[in-house]
Amino acid sequence: MSFGDPNNPYGPPPGQPPTGPDYGYPHQQYPQQGYGGYPAPPPGGFGYPGGPVDMPGTVKAARVMLFVLGGFQALGGLVMVLASAWFADLIDDEISSDSTISSQDAETVADIGTGVLIVLGVFVLAFALWAILTGLKFATGRGGARVSAIIYSSLVVLFSLVSLVGANVFALISLVLGILIIVFCANRNGSLWFNRPQY
Secondary structure, three states: OOOOOOOOOOOOOOOOOOOOOOOOOOOOOOOOEOHHHOEOOOOOOOOOOOOOOOOOHHHHHHHHHHHHHHHHHHHHHHHHHHOHHHHHHHHHHHHHOOOOOOHHHHHHHHHHHHHHHHHHHHHHHHHHHHHHHHHHOOOOOOHHHHHHHHHHHHHHHHHHHHHHHOOOOOHHHHHHHHHHHHHHHHOHHHHHHHOOOOO
């Protein structure tokens, strides 16, 4: 049966002209068909923005800054761990030259100094690993990578401010990088990137 057949039970009621794309006026616009005969979703999904396909430049910059900070912190942590033996010898020599301190006390002080230096070095290495792993998650990560970067950068800013009070001018570099990472992750481009739909 064709649509124009008067005996067709699925056709238009009697007395009304057939409509549709094959019958001329009045034309009816049919939605584009999607999978299984359902209408295709609008571009960007159902009311949600599609999100950027490529990582925005500011997010890439924040990622590079995380790698830079993590790299310098890893280098500093390794130096602290490796220099602990040299530091112990230095303390031992200084204390041994003082005749009022026994050699056993000098060795105890040297061991404590070495232990403190090693613990600080391991802490700095763990902090560096945090930055590097967070930067690696930027490509595939969701909001968790963004939150991790913001928390990490906030701690970097805090430690940098403490270092500046101690007259460490190099802390200005980490302070600026930490602030930029927070801004780049929290701005609109960062929000669109980390909240983009992933299929």
